[in-house]
Amino acid sequence: MNHQSGSSILEVEKLNVFYGNFHAVSDVSFNVKAGEIFGLLGPNGAGKTSTLSSIEGLLKPQSGEITVAGFNIRKQPLQAKANMGVQLQSTSFQPELTITEIIKLFAGIYGINLTSEKLNAILQDIKLENAASKKFGQLSGGQQQRVSLVISTIHDPILAMLDEPTTGLDPQSRRQLWERIEAIREKGHAVLLTTHSMEEAEAVCDRIAIIDHGKVIAINTPQTLIDENRNNPDVISVSRKGKITLEDVFIGLTGKTVRS
């Protein structure tokens, strides 16, 4: 089955996650298409991580259906996981392993035959050819994120899931990572991205969903969301520069209260 641009790669249908009596994710539905970067935005505790964890198979939702490239994550978890590449928010690898060993480990897990030439090419691509024997913890934040991203996409997955990939990066590293994320899209693959940066969402996402109190409260292209909420009093009241931005829309829709 070939995935043409516009066909759905990830389908999330009426997802519900509870922690005891707390309804963390409530009837969340969205899809991510081939050749699309989809942003999942929301304040802290809104349900983003629970949604993402359910898609990644780390969390068992109480109800709802999730399919990745046509494979149901609960019924065919290995097939679904083979089709996705995941970059977790706080990625950590065995601290004793070098970068080369970490890349080899994940290449082996995904059944990739990694020759020395291929490995060198990967290291050169992420500009870490001189850090091949360093441990992950010895790298800078930007270098760690590049390693994480290359490992997440080492098997050329049809869906890349990136959880706050640019947090803590300097502008240069962030731009570089955006280019890498856009390169995934250029291949016709899908990207699901979470971020707290509205600038990032506006710059790289084709569509975004804003999630709050476990529910999707808005879903569209960044520009359409801005246009739709241009006259929303809640949005106007939080606007700081007279010009409505995505951040104004986000704060207008989710409220000014700081979440824990």
Added chain:
Amino acid sequence: MEAIIPKSSDAFLSLMRADFITQWRNRRAVIMSLLVPVIILVSWKGVIDKLGAAFALSISLTIGLTSIGIMGYAISISRDRDKGVFQRLRVTPVPTFYIMLSRLIVQLAMIILLVIFVFIVGYKYDKIVLSAGGYAITFITAIIGGALYLGLGQMIVGRIKNAETVNSTSRLIYIAFLILGMFGELGLFGIQLKNIVHWSPFGTVKTILAVGMEPSTWNYQTTIALFVTLGYAIIFSFLGIKWFRWDSR
């Protein structure tokens, strides 16, 4: 276009290679697991004639196995769980039991290494020689005893989420085993405690190891000790797996 599921054997071999490299880089912990049993063997040289070679070797091995299961295994699992290493592996198309199986194989290798090391030191330093059957049965009883302590380690990481607490708890339990096990069975803390220690996870493992080294002395009591050891191993492993969470948060 979709990736096919990678061959399980490739994925498992990659995991195992990484786990063995990790163990190798943690050489200090490996040396500590081997050092304490050796210190016991060396320091007990003068009393081996009185207590018997099997007694000294079995005490050394039991303490080594305790160290591997409670200190080595439990602490490394809790540390990696805390760092999110398992979560990173769980989002890949690897069956989750492979992740643990790979870790357990490394520990099995450690148990075999420990037995060989103790045999060599016992032979070189204390001139202890066992029969071929004694050596063979000791490997089997050491693996069974090792399973008990790995189960106990699993139970500790299952019950306690915080890595620091696992670290300190494991050390406390190890020291308690060391003191009560070594001296309790000698009757230094009274007859009642001697009986408790005899049927404790330390005592039953020590019994099957000691008797296994002299297969001709195997009796009904030893068979009971073997079943009790297996029972402990099954219960600890069952509870450890049941309580275990991949994420420490």
